[in-house]
Amino acid sequence: MRTSQAARYARWSAMAAGAIAAVTLGVFLHRAWLARQERRQAPAPAPPSVERLSSELTFSKVEKDRTIFTVKASRSTEFKANDENLLEDVQITIFGREGTRHDTLHTRSCQYEKDSGEIRCDGEVQIDLQSAKDAARADAATRRAHVETRRVSFDRSSGVARTDEKVTFAFANCQGEGVGVSYRSGDGVLRLDKDVKLWLRPSGTAGASEEKQVEVTGSGLEYRRDTRRMQLAGPVRAVTESSEMTAGEMALELDASFRPQKLVALAGRDGSRPQARSTQAKGETQMAADEVAAEFHTEGWLQDIVATGRVEGQFKGEKGNEDFHADKTRASFWPRSERLKEVDATGNVALEDSWQGGVRRRLETNALKVLFTEAGKNRGYHVESAETLEPGTVEWAEAGEKGGKVVTRLSGDVLRARFAEKGRAQQVDVVNHVQVERRAEGQPNETATAQSGTAKFNRDGNWAQVDLKGDVRLEEAPVGQAANGRSARADAATFVRATQSAALTGNAVVSDEAARTTARRITFEQATGEIRAEGGVRTTEMQAGRGGVGLAPQAANLSADHLEANSQTGRAVYTGHARLWQGDAVIEADAIELLRPARQLNARGGVRAEFAQAALAQQTATQPQRGATWRVRAGTLTYWDADGKARLEKNVRAESAEGVIQAEAVDLYFTRTAGQGQQVTRAVATGGVEVRQGDRRATAERGEYTVAEGKFVLSGGNPTIFDASSGTTTGRQLTFYNADDTIIVDSELGSRTLTKHRVEK
DSSP: OHHHHHHHHHHHHHHHHHHHHHHHHHHHHHHHHHHHHHHHHSOOOOOTTEEEEESOEEEEEEETTEEEEEEEEEEEEEESSSOEEEEEEEEEEEOOTTSOBOEEEEEEEEEEETTTOEEEEEEEEEEEEOBHHHHTSTTGGGSSEEEEEEEEEEETTTTEEEEEEEEEEEETTEEEEEEEEEEETTTTEEEEEEEEEEEEOTTOOTTOOTTTOEEEEESEEEEETTTTEEEEEEEEEEEOSSEEEEEEEEEEEEOTTSOEEEEEEEOOTTOOOOEEEEEETTEEEEEEOSEEEEEEOTTSSEEEEEEEEEEEEEEEESSEEEEEEEEEEEEEEOTTTOOEEEEEEEEEEEEEEEETTSOEEEEEEEEEEEEEOOOOSSSOOOEEEEEESSOEEEEEEEEOTTSOEEEEEEEESEEEEEEOGGGOEEEEEEEEEEEEEEEETTSOEEEEEEEEEEEEEOTTSSEEEEEEEEEEEEEEEOTTOSSSSEEEEEEEEEEETTTTEEEEEEEEEEEOSSEEEEEEEEEEETTTOEEEEEEEEEEEESSTTTTSOOSSSSOOEEEEEEEEEETTTTEEEEEEEEEEEETTEEEEEEEEEEETTTTEEEEEEEEEEEEEBOOOTTOOTTSOOOOOEEEEEEEEEEEETTTTEEEEEEEEEEEETTEEEEEEEEEEEEEEETTTEEEEEEEEEEEEEEEEETTEEEEEEEEEEETTTTEEEEESSOOEEEETTTEEEEOSEEEEESSSSEEEEEOTTSOEEEEEOOOOO
16 A cells, blocks of 8 residues: 555656646746747837937927927937937927917928927928817818928927928819928918919819819919918919919918908009900900909809909900990809809999991999899890999990981989890980980080980890980080070970981970970971971960061961971971961961071961051051051961062952952052061952942952052952942942042043942941
8 A cells, every 4th residue: 555655646746746847848938939029029229329219209389388389209219429310200280379270290200400409301291281170070181271292391499391392282172282382380371482373163063174173373372371361472373264364463362161262363563463364255355453352152153253443344256345444343143153143333434335337335434233134944144234323324326327426325313224135235214314415427416304214225236215204305506506506395205216306295395596386295307307296386486587477576476286397498387276476467277387498478278367557648647556457368378578478369358447358369468667567558359359348349350459548449350339329330440449438430441430429437
């Protein structure tokens, strides 16, 4: 038992010793393996020139308890000889003096000089410009400006980063490049030294076509981080496929998301002003101003353009040219369409166009608003309306029928124009202090004023008709004179270009140096001199005898339902209850015609007239005048003022205090008396003459009455006197007097017989 037990114990002891030895060896081997692994993973031994190796380096610049920037490197190697550090995986974060920024500069490696504080990064460098607020957003990557370059140096003491290499950058709807860049972290100013190019996408979409992109070039660029303002040094040039703008310098303002917000073009130091040029299918447009500013919507499309300072524009097309001037203009655009919606111009606004055929138009005002249609499925895009916000004038010039220039001007406190398709002017409405002027070479100048007016246009762009309303007044000055021409007034007036006519309606009055005419409606044509009046026509001579007749020393008056006259020929025809009165003389007829140059009057249809009669010979100067008149009726009457003669025809009846004469025709002879005008001194009747004096009746083919002698002479046919109390007397010629009852009878044999008859007076 003891032997076997001892053997078993020995075996167990051996086994335990072996196990302990194995465990001990395993632990030793494991420790050796771990040591080898640690040696493999540990940094290489520092070269003799290396003072110290660090796995991470961080330092910051702090001013008044605020961190301006922080430099971090994942690995730093400090050298003994030149006191330099090699920084790897470097990131510089700039917070700014206000702590509102989170701009970062990142590169793989940099050299850091401890004495000077300069950090040089020879490799690729990426710079992101971003606010602290945007950096905390989930979409921070879309709200920053990204810059890429190489060989950047950063001064720790000044906080300035700089390189002379090529630089590329991008933000929102803009990409760009340049050569040489410096960035001051303290005030957040980024500068590109030269060869600057920008590519803008006005549509606001990443896939915008190159045709819609704007390429901007400049000699330098300055970007201010805090204001997000980008300043391009000139000469600056912005180009699209169809347009170009040049300027002395240009500024681009960005919103919080670095999207273009406002683009401003300015004059350069050499005085070169911003200029824009655009080429379309129908022509070329040019514009210049002291300053041009374009504003963009947050989605990127063009919203407004404002030009200030001697704004000048010109359009040159196949069919004509347009010129524009103003102190300031503002153009707004329909959303996302890049088409004009509204244009406002202020200060010395002038718009002038000239077209084939010699037509020229010019608009002048101090404030103008133009509206454009919104292009839709069923209508085209064109000018819809235009309105002057201050008094304005529009002028048309064209070639007249005889080759001379004809100019028409329309002005008022407010001008409102409406346009048809393709921008054709359709109508212009004028409000308050309306004035129309028309000047034609070789023709009287015309001026019209009114409270309101409307001008309508033809398809050729020239005016077709002008309507005026409210206290309309017209003035027509003879050629070479400023006044003393024809004038008119009415409630309303209409001018028609095709007929060169003017129609006055409502209490119409037309006056010239010869006469004044009133009617409900008066129409006159400038080219022919024709004048027509309707409704309650009345004409008054301005001076006696200016109408062609001088029956009395007073001015003549005429009235009728209608009037047709001609200012060039001096002819005037009054029809419908026509009436002329001048002193004691009165003429009434269906129609009265005046011929001024010939000094002739013609009346026809139901003629009735009264004329003054000369005094009888037996009346003395001390005896009162009897004021006798002749009252006549006839079918027609013709009066020649120069001859002092009137001829009445067709069933004539002439009546005076001395008796009544009836005949087919009667000629009245007048003598002009000082202070009393024309007076009847003799009457000659022919054709079926009949004379009545009380109970006496005389007949013959011819009868002549002499007023001064009170004598009747009957001849022709079978002259006969019938007297109720004394019987009948006949002879070859009968002569009798008003003063007594004497009748002188001349027989066929030439003998004379004196008889006495009682005449009832």
